[in-house]
Amino acid sequence: MINRTSDSKTSAVIPAAPPETAAVIEVKGLKYTYGRAEAVHDLNLTVKPGRCYGLFGRNGAGKTTTMKCLLNLLRPQGGSVRLFGLDPSRHEVEVKRRIGYVPDYVAFYPWMTVRETLDYLASFRSHWNTETERDLLNRFRLAPDQRTGGLSKGQRTQVALVAAICPEPELLLLDEPTSGLDPIVRREFIETVIGAYQEGDPGKRTILVSTHLITEFEGLIDEFTIVDKGHDVLSLHADAARDRYQKIRARFAHEPPAVEFTGALHVRRQGRELELIANGEGPQIMEVLSRLAPESLTSEGLTLEEVFVATLK
Amino acid sequence: MLLQVNYKSGKPVYLQVVDQIKAAAAAGTLQSGESLPSIRPLAEELRVNRNTIAKAYTELESQGVIETIPGKGCFVRPNNSPLKKDVRRKLLMEELDQVIVQAHHLQVPAGEFLELVRERLGVMEEKQRANQAKEFGA
Numbered sequence: 244m245i246n247r248t249s250d251s252k253t254s255a256v257i258p259a260a261p262p263e264t265a266a267v268i269e270v271k272g273l274k275y276t277y278g279r280a281e282a283v284h285d286l287n288l289t290v291k292p293g294r295c296y297g298l299f300g301r302n303g304a305g306k307t308t309t310m311k312c313l314l315n316l317l318r319p320q321g322g323s324v325r326l327f328g329l330d331p332s333r334h335e336v337e338v339k340r341r342i343g344y345v346p347d348y349v350a351f352y353p354w355m356t357v358r359e360t361l362d363y364l365a366s367f368r369s370h371w372n373t374e375t376e377r378d379l380l381n382r383f384r385l386a387p388d389q390r391t392g393g394l395s396k397g398q399r400t401q402v403a404l405v406a407a408i409c410p411e412p413e414l415l416l417l418d419e420p421t422s423g424l425d426p427i428v429r430r431e432f433i434e435t436v437i438g439a440y441q442e443g444d445p446g447k448r449t450i451l452v453s454t455h456l457i458t459e460f461e462g463l464i465d466e467f468t469i470v471d472k473g474h475d476v477l478s479l480h481a482d483a484a485r486d487r488y489q490k491i492r493a494r495f496a497h498e499p500p501a502v503e504f505t506g507a508l509h510v511r512r513q514g515r516e517l518e519l520i521a522n523g524e525g526p527q528i529m530e531v532l533s534r535l536a537p538e539s540l541t542s543e544g545l546t547l548e549e550v551f552v553a554t555l556k
Numbered sequence: 557m558l559l560q561v562n563y564k565s566g567k568p569v570y571l572q573v574v575d576q577i578k579a580a581a582a583a584g585t586l587q588s589g590e591s592l593p594s595i596r597p598l599a600e601e602l603r604v605n606r607n608t609i610a611k612a613y614t615e616l617e618s619q620g621v622i623e624t625i626p627g628k629g630c631f632v633r634p635n636n637s638p639l640k641k642d643v644r645r646k647l648l649m650e651e652l653d654q655v656i657v658q659a660h661h662l663q664v665p666a667g668e669f670l671e672l673v674r675e676r677l678g679v680m681e682e683k684q685r686a687n688q689a690k691e692f693g694a
Contacts, residue, residue, distance in 0.1 A: 295605050430603065437603065437604070437606050438596055438597075441596075441599070445607060445610075462563075462569065462604035465605060482568040485565075485566050486567075486568075533660075544565055544566030
């Protein structure tokens with residue numbers, strides 16, 4: 244394998260730090276194909292500092308491939324990836340110094356104890372908050388002298404989270420961190436991210452979580468991108484999404500007239516009832532329906548998971 | 557004081573927190589001088605982004621509902637809004653207009669609407685009386 248960073252001049256010159264409001268992650272037109280299967284094509288993603296960003300998509304949509312390109316585990320075949328304004332393939336150490344990562348499959352050396360694993364991982368870091376480590380080990384009730392090979396999946400994920408948070412990185416990358424975990428462990432995971440990680444200077448605490456378990460992360464997410472078949476389909480702020488998408492239900496005295504609704508998704512009619520999902524035109528649709536004198540007319544917002552399903556079905 | 561977040565309400569989370577704390581302060585469930593949980597534990601408890609709670613608290617502080625005493629925490633301010641009377645009236649008018657539009661969509665006629673307002677004012681007064689009684693009874 245050719246080491247493209249062997250040019251000592253290039254790797255020695257680290258560009259000046261980008262200004263405060265510059266994106267932490269900037270992905271433009273990303274392209275990656277495995278053999279003949281196009282996993283990612285023309286994917287765009289921007290994550291600003293201090294945000295908690297969700298990358299949502301079905302299994303096989305291209306989320307993990309994207310994550311791997313961010314981590315320089317895969318080289319993009321087209322487009323560009325920048326973290327902190329830097330190309331992770333050319334400034335790997337500089338970028339990775341500032342990241343904490345919890346992968347979907349957590350693997351440690353099974354013969355190492357929890358203590359040995361954390362010491363080993365801490366040795367790669369210039370900064371490690373030992374007080375946070377102590378608090379988290381207590382909170383998770385992890386015995387330091389237990390071998391990681393004997394831990395449950397949830398416990399290994401907890402160790403991985405401790406290892407990701409203690410260096411107090413500027414960016415936390417979470418790839419399906421809670422899949423396969425029981426609901427209690429999942430909740431503790433989220434609480435720990437909010438409590439221990441978000442504690443620092445907000446401008447230096449950015450999170451990207453890639454998941455299809457959206458309900459758990461609903462409260463944490465500020466903005467998200469839905470990825471489908473390798474490219475970005477919808478990018479919104481969470482509050483804007485919950486405001487824009489509304490489930491409207493109406494019941495009429497007789498069969499409802501066949502009216503065309505612009506900006507309505509998934510219109511369902513059954514007998515005297517009508518249900519649809521409004522995409523931005525909620526108030527206008529409510530106005531039209533109320534003029535048809537329905538027996539009842541209600542509207543409610545959608546959770547992010549419901550927005551996800553409505554967008555992709 | 558227990559807060560609830562409803563992700564189906566279409567209302568931004570930080571606003572839900574602001575509104576619930578304001579409602580509790582108005583009804584006397586939260587009494588003036590009473591302390592509020594600090595940002596981190598509240599965010600953890602609700603499993604909500606810490607910045608969202610921070611935003612809610614900033615908003616509450618700018619509206620004069622709560623005050624932060626460095627080193628001590630956040631407390632409910634006694635009910636004297638820093639805003640002038642006509643500004644307060646205007647703010648309430650804007651809220652009322654929104655509710656009137658809602659009433660129209662929900663086909664609640666004006667007469668019934670006013671009845672409903674009287675009823676809800678009564679409920680609020682009850683709550684305030686009950687909370688005051690608790691405060692003096694304790």
